[in-house]
Amino acid sequence: MNICFKKKIKLKKSLGQNFLVDIKIIEKILKYVSPKMHDNFFEIGAGSGCLTKILHIYVKNMLVVEIDDNLYKLLKNYFFKKNVNIFNENILKFNFKKKLKNYFPVRVIGNLPYNISIEIIFYCVKFLKKIKDIYFMIQYEVAKKISANVGSKFYGKLSIFLQYYFKIKILFKIGPRSFYPVPKVNSCFVKFVPTNKFFDNNLNIKHFKYIVSTAFSKRRKILKNSLSEIFNKNIFLKLNINSSLRAQNITIIEYCKLTKYFSKNIFKNLYIN
Structure with a gap:
């Protein structure tokens, strides 16, 4: 099931790697995402390739960015001659407009490292017009803050800044044992849809x-x-x-x-x- 662990790739703590390894969760993700054959998906952090391995079957093009050199080589070899284009780069420095220009609009998906999840979400804000929707696995506590409604104790700056750009919905929780290594926190699968409800080009x-x-x-x-x-x-x-x-x-x-x-x-x- 997992292309990474068969090759015994050494995990890098500095990259905050917690790979999704639960096939039941992956099947649940596919149900919510509902991939179509004409879709172009952009996956941030393919990691062990569990999700990539299944998702690419259902879509036209699978575009992947992976910062880990060893995992990149493994993924590149595994998906050779398939509809998967893999970039060995840091997502926060990735030239989204240039390298994905032939695939817009893209659907974005990813299991984000907890320590830079907010940075990655704000990175996506820069390319809203090129994105159809986004699905991220992030820490549950963070998801509660960014999706909070006005008046909630979790409602704050992050809620407002991100909900200005997105309609945000927590789809389901994911327990620690669905990942390897097992994290100390709960995660969840969250949907982000760019919205024009509040978007105003005249707003500074x-x-x-x-x-x-x-x-x-x-x-x-x-x-x-x-x-x-x-x-x-x-x-x-x-x-x-x-x-x-x-x-x-x-x-x-x-x-x-x-x-x-x-x-x-x-x-x-x-x-x-």
């Missing part, structure tokens, strides 16, 4: 992050206090936003309203690094 993302970060830096304070150096209470009234609420009780749309007002009426008199 730098200003948006500044306002959200400022509000959450004083999470226990109500907005008229946490954002008092930026907005006075009359602005909240004008924008129909309750200034007596805390940062975690404000929707993404409301943060967008504050951002647009800030960019148009306040920023010209305020310098931000």
Whole structure:
């Protein structure tokens, strides 16, 4: 079942390698992803090749990036003359537009290293127009934060920054024993769909992050206090936003309203690094 362990490849702790080895979970993933023969899939971190080995059968093209030199060689040899194109690179430095330009739109999938999962998700944000959907296996605690709804104790900056770009849904949990080596945390399979619901080309993302970060830096304070150096209470009234609420009780749309007002009426008199 697992092409990596038959060859006894040495695991590298520095890469945060926890390979998916549970065939039942892979079958469950296929059910949710529902691959079609015309699809082009881009897998981030093929690792041992368990998912790649099955998924490539169902799709037109399988594109894979794997940073581990030894695993890359093994994968390259195993998938020789198949519809699998493998790149031996760091995903965070991968030239997505250049190397995948003949395959857009792509569907992205991957079992992400826990320590850089958020970085990889933000990497994908740069190429939203080229991506149809994304399916990642990530740490369950992280998934709860990025998918949290307004008012939840998990709702925070990450929830807002990522939900501005994606509709995020936890599909199912995955226990530690589905991986090798066995991690100390639970994982889950998460779906990300690029959305235009909040996406606005006129929104200054730098200003948006500044306002959200400022509000959450004083999470226990109500907005008229946490954002008092930026907005006075009359602005909240004008924008129909309750200034007596805390940062975690404000929707993404409301943060967008504050951002647009800030960019148009306040920023010209305020310098931000």
